[in-house]
Amino acid sequence: MPKITYIDAAGNSRIVEAVIGSTVMEVAVHNSIPGILAECGGACACATCHVYIEEEWVDIVGPPEPMEEDMLDFALDVRSNSRLSCQIRVREELDGLVVQTPLKQA
Numbered sequence: 001m002p003k004i005t006y007i008d009a010a011g012n013s014r015i016v017e018a019v020i021g022s023t024v025m026e027v028a029v030h031n032s033i034p035g036i037l038a039e040c041g042g043a044c045a046c047a048t049c050h051v052y053i054e055e056e057w058v059d060i061v062g063p064p065e066p067m068e069e070d071m072l073d074f075a076l077d078v079r080s081n082s083r084l085s086c087q088i089r090v091r092e093e094l095d096g097l098v099v100q101t102p103l104k105q106a
Contacts, residue, residue, distance in 0.1 A: 002095035006033045006051075009103040018090040024099060025049040025085035035101030042086040044068060047075035047106040049085040054098040061088055061097070075106050 001017040004027055018027040028036040028049070037048035044067055053061050058081050064072065068087045072078050085099065 002090055002092060002097070004090070004094070005096075005098040006035075007098065007100040008033075008035050009101060018094075020090050020092060022090050023086050024051065024088040024090065024097070027090065028085060033101075035105070036085060037105050038086065040086075044071055044084060044086055047071050047073075047084060050075040050078075050102055050105055051083055051085045051099040052079055052102065053081045053083055054100070055081060057094075057097050057099075060093055075102075076104055077102050 003015050004018050005013050005015045006028060007013045016027060016031040023042060025036060025038050025042055029038050039048040040046040064083055068084050071084055072082055
């Protein structure tokens with residue numbers, strides 16, 4: 001199973017195993033990762049699962065779809081490596097993925 005590292009705004013990290021086909025948000029919620037609220041449950045209808053993708057993973061994860069880009073307008077402190085974790089499907093290529101949660105969700 002792929003492993004994902006979640007780093008919170010204070011710099012604390014947790015490595016968890018992820019089921020292929022789940023989303024980075026679902027993995028976070030299932031493992032009680034702080035900083036990912038996921039208020040809409042993964043419907044891409046809020047921006048409370050906003051994460052920063054570590055730079056070396058940006059191309060592997062891929063760019064956001066237009067709907068996700070629109071929702072990112074509601075996130076706080078959006079950066080070039082911002083993504084909504086509900087829109088990132090776990091696949092084998094993401095083994096070792098590192099994401100950071102922002103200081104505050106929208």
